[in-house]
Amino acid sequence: MEDRKIVVSGIRATGGLHLGNYFGAVKNWVDLQAQYDCYFFVADWHALTTDYGDPSALVGNSLEVVADCIAAGLDPERSVIFLQSFVPAHAELYLLFSMFTPLGWLERVPTYKEQIRQIGNKDLATFGFLGYPVLQAADILIYRGDMVPVGEDQASHLELSREIARRFNSYYGKTLPEPQALFTPAAKVPGLDGRKMSKSYGNTINIADSPDEIRRKCTSMFTDPQRVRRDDPGHPETCNLYEFHRLLSPPELQERVARECRLAQIGCVEDKALIADQIIAFLEPMRQRREEVMRDPGALLEMLRQGSARANERAELTMQKVRAAMKLDYERFVESKAT
Numbered sequence: 001m002e003d004r005k006i007v008v009s010g011i012r013a014t015g016g017l018h019l020g021n022y023f024g025a026v027k028n029w030v031d032l033q034a035q036y037d038c039y040f041f042v043a044d045w046h047a048l049t050t051d052y053g054d055p056s057a058l059v060g061n062s063l064e065v066v067a068d069c070i071a072a073g074l075d076p077e078r079s080v081i082f083l084q085s086f087v088p089a090h091a092e093l094y095l096l097f098s099m100f101t102p103l104g105w106l107e108r109v110p111t112y113k114e115q116i117r118q119i120g121n122k123d124l125a126t127f128g129f130l131g132y133p134v135l136q137a138a139d140i141l142i143y144r145g146d147m148v149p150v151g152e153d154q155a156s157h158l159e160l161s162r163e164i165a166r167r168f169n170s171y172y173g174k175t176l177p178e179p180q181a182l183f184t185p186a187a188k189v190p191g192l193d194g195r196k197m198s199k200s201y202g203n204t205i206n207i208a209d210s211p212d213e214i215r216r217k218c219t220s221m222f223t224d225p226q227r228v229r230r231d232d233p234g235h236p237e238t239c240n241l242y243e244f245h246r247l248l249s250p251p252e253l254q255e256r257v258a259r260e261c262r263l264a265q266i267g268c269v270e271d272k273a274l275i276a277d278q279i280i281a282f283l284e285p286m287r288q289r290r291e292e293v294m295r296d297p298g299a300l301l302e303m304l305r306q307g308s309a310r311a312n313e314r315a316e317l318t319m320q321k322v323r324a325a326m327k328l329d330y331e332r333f334v335e336s337k338a339t
C-alpha cells in the first residue's frame, strides 16, 4: 500500500536469537507488522565489524537468526525479510555517507568506547568498527524509513542516522527523511551474570536452547549480592533473577515469589528452578517452529532471496535519488551534452 509508513530494523547476526533480542526487538517487530510496511533484515556485515578475524560462523548464524525470527512470529508474507549483504546498495550508500561524516561524530558515539572497553579479546580499533553507525544509517535511510524500532541502547546510533540525513540534505538538497526511533519498552533483559544480555558477554539464554540447557544456565544465574545466606531476606526489586519473573511469570507467581523472597521463605536455588520452568514453557512453541524451519534451509534461503529482491527495489529507487542529488548521474550529464 502506498501511504503506509515505512518501518526499518535490523539485527546483528552474531548467533541465534536470545531472550534479550526477543524482548528488546523482535517481539516489537512482530506487532508492528500489522500496521506498517516493514523491512526487517539480518545485519550480517555489522557482525563482521567485530567478528572479522573468524567469519566462519557468519552464514550459519545469519540463517539461524532468520529462522528464530520466523519462529518468533515474523511473517515473510507481510514483511520484507532479508539479508543486508544481499542488498549491496547498503554498501554504496555507506560509502557515500562516509565522505561527509565527521570523525568526531563517530568517536563520540557512546557505544563505541564502551564496546572497545567491554570486548577485550578483539581488536576493535578498526575503520569498520568506527564506521558501524554509518552503515546503520545507510541501512535505514536507503529505505527512506519513517520509524526504527530499537532498544534504548541504539539511541545514539539513531541520532547519528538523523544527523547524517540532515547533513546529506543540507549539502545536496532534501532527499532523505529523518527517521524516528521507536523505543521498545522493557528493552533491557539481564544476562546470566547480571549485565545486559548479549552474545558478546556470553551470558544469554537462546530460543534454540534445550530445556536441559536452560535449567543448567538458570542454575548459574547471578542473584541478589546482598543475600549471602539462605536465611538472609532478599531484595526482588533489585535482583537480577526477579527481572525474569517480571518478563515471563503470571502476576500471582510474581507476587508470591517477591513476598517469600523478602521473608527468606524461598531461596535463590528454588527460585532459579521456577524461572527455568517459566522460560522453558515460554520458549517451547518457538523452539518447535524453529526446528521445522531449520529442516529446510534451502527454502529459507529462497525466502531470503525473494525478500532481498523486494528490498532491492526500494533501495535502488533511493539510490537513484541519491546519485541525482549528489550529481553523480552520468546518464543525465551525457544527455545534456548530446543536443
Ligand code: TRP
Binding pocket: 008, 009, 010, 011, 012, 043, 046, 135, 136, 139, 140, 148, 149, 150, 154, 157
Ligand atoms: N546496531 C543494531 C543492534 O545492534 C543492529 C542494526 C544494524 C540496526 N542496522 C540497523 C537496527 C538498522 C536498526 C536499524 O541492535
